[in-house]
Amino acid sequence: SQKIEQNSEALNIQEGKTATLTCNYTNYSPAYLQWYRQDPGRGPVFLLLIRENEKEKRKERLKVTFDTTLKQSLFHITASQPADSATYLCALLGRSGGSYIPTFGRGTSLIVHP
């Protein structure tokens, strides 16, 4: 069955450093991969989408890579700030089964210490 793996352990980093979060998947060939931010008790907020034929995408301090051979996406936040502390979810869409409804991972909690 399709599986999305994100590190369940919280990532603790110091302010100003680069945070790197990992999303691995199996039994899936997505057409798109998304990253969302979710704060406690609130709805996910869309951050970035990357297509299967794209290797890298950037938006301000965010960078996403997508390696369809390794079946892995890396999400980087450069010059991290305490306000970046949240849970980050990856989601896969399309291709397998044909649905473009996002299938979410459980997310990784990021804690940025001042």
Add this chain to the structure above:
Amino acid sequence: AAGVIQSPRHLIKEKRETATLKCYPIPRHDTVYWYQQGPGQDPQFLISFYEKMQSDKGSIPDRFSAQQFSDYHSELNMSSLELGDSALYFCASSQRDGYYEQYFGPGTRLTVT
């Protein structure tokens, strides 16, 4: 900018009762999605509507039903509530040609006692 509106924000019900959750999508968004998120879990897709017609169905229990009305707002009706239905319920909306960028509402926290 207008966001997705959900009501109520909190709801407490007893087992076997019914509940109705409402969602008002962003204006001009033609697709609405419903998700259920348990504590520490990923959002689980329940059902979606495109132009008021059901378009995709996920893990929605038979006890639940949903519809989208002519003004594009959507309602999730939940009957014979069980303790396991306690969760955050999110509604999201998008434009079909919007590169699958979904905008989530603040959620309704349902507690079944």
